[in-house]
Amino acid sequence: MAKDVITVGGEQRVVREDTARSYRGTIWALLSVLAFIIIAAILFFSGLIGGAINGDMKSPSQIEQKRQ
Numbered sequence: 222m223a224k225d226v227i228t229v230g231g232e233q234r235v236v237r238e239d240t241a242r243s244y245r246g247t248i249w250a251l252l253s254v255l256a257f258i259i260i261a262a263i264l265f266f267s268g269l270i271g272g273a274i275n276g277d278m279k280s281p282s283q284i285e286q287k288r289q
Contacts, residue, residue, distance in 0.1 A: 225241035
């Protein structure tokens with residue numbers, strides 16, 4: 222059986238190759254989800270701030286008055 226070394230909590234551990242792949246896959250999945258959340262937050266807040274700076278943001282009552 223092939224062995225591989227992973228680092229858990231600053232300590233290196235020798236584990237089977239399939240366990241090491243699973244561990245690395247889990248780490249990459251968590252990092253990918255975190256990156257997606259960060260990118261989505263940046264886009265959300267840049268749109269929110271950009272709208273506030275340009276003065277395009279209107280309250281719902283202003284929008285309703287314009288429709289009538």
